[in-house]
Amino acid sequence: MPYAGECQEVYRRASPLKDWFVPMASSVNPRLARGETAQGYYVAGPDGKAYGWYHRQRDPLQVLQFIDGAAAKYRGDPPTKTALPKDSVRTERNLTPAAGTTVVRVFSRIRPLPADADAMSRSIGRDHLWVYPHEIKAIAEASREAGASFSMPKSLAVRLARFHLVSNVRGQPTSWGPDEVRKAELTGKVVTAGGSRTISFGGDFETASKDEVHGFKGRVEGQLTLDAAVGKLTRFRAYAEGEGRGNHAWNRRAGERVRGGLGPFPLVFAFVDVNDNLAKTLPPAGLYYSTPEGYERPRVGGE
C-alpha cells in the first residue's frame, strides 16, 4: 500500500499520526532515533511494526532490493490485526483549499541546463499555488471593461514572490522573507470583457537576501479566464523565467557542489490550474512552513 507524506504531517507536529509513526520509524531509522530526520522509505505493518527503512532514494534498483528484503520480513513476521482510527486527522490542519480557491500546479526547471548538470539539477520542482476567493473577487471587480489595465491583488503578487519563485528544482527550499522582497508587481489587462473574461497579466519580480548572496530576478507573464457570473477562474496559465543566485536553506548546502557553485543559474516556471485529487489534498509547500494567514496574506517589507 503506497503512501507519500510530509514530515510535517507524520513527525514534526503533535498528532495521532506522529504517535503511530515515530515509534515505528525510530525502530528502524537511526537518524530519527538521534533526532535528525524522518525522511526516507519505510515498509511497515498497519499495526506499527517496522520492516525496514531506506534513505538512498535516487537509486531505483537499491530501492527495489530494499522493498524485496522488507517484504520478506513482513511475510516472516506478519502484523497483528489492530483497531485503527476511523477518522483522518489531516482535516485538523488547513490542508485542503476552501471552496472557490483555484489550485495552480507549479513546475520549475533549470533552463538552459548545463551539459554536465548532475541528476538533481535535471529534476523538476513541484508545488501548488492557491489563488484565494477574495483575490478572484478583486480581479472580477477590476476587469469589467475591455482594454482596462489594473493592479492584480498584491497578496497574489507577494505570494508568488515569496513562496513560488524559489529554486526548488534540487529539493525543498524555504521561502523568501518579507524583507527580502524587492519587487513584486503584477499588472492585469482585460483582453475580453463580459461574463467570461480573458485577462492577461505580467510583472517583474526580484528578491534578495540582505547580504545579496541569494536572490531571484525575473518576469512573470500569464493569462486567466474568469467566469464573472460565478466568480471563478476557469483557466490559469503563467510562465516565468529569471535568474537565481545563491540558494535557499537545504539547497544552499548543495549549492557549493553543483556546477556554477552559487550561481547565477537560469530558472523557468510553469503555472497550470488543476482540479485533480492531488490538488484537493496537497497544500502549497508554503502552508507547511507558514501560518495560513502568512501564506494567504503574506507580508512584505515593513508591514
Add this chain to the structure above:
Amino acid sequence: MIRTIIVFGFALTLLGAASAQEAKTALSLDEKVASVRPSEQEERWMQIPWQTDLVEARAEAQRQGKPLFLWIMDGHPLACV
C-alpha cells in the same frame, strides 16, 4: 506494477528532464508553459496509486493484508518539492 513504474519512472525523471529545450523567441504563452511541464515519461511515477492520508492507507493495508510502503520527505513527495 509498482516495481516497474519505480524503476522506469525514476530513471526517466532523472535523465529526461533536459529534453525538449525550446527556443525562447516567438513562443506563445501556452508553448512556454508546455516546455516546462513534465512529459508523460517524467510523470510515470505518478501512476503509482499513492495514498495521501495515512489513516486511510493503514486501514486499506489491513483490509488487503499488505504492508505499507511509506515515502516520507521534508516537502511533500507528490507536490511540494
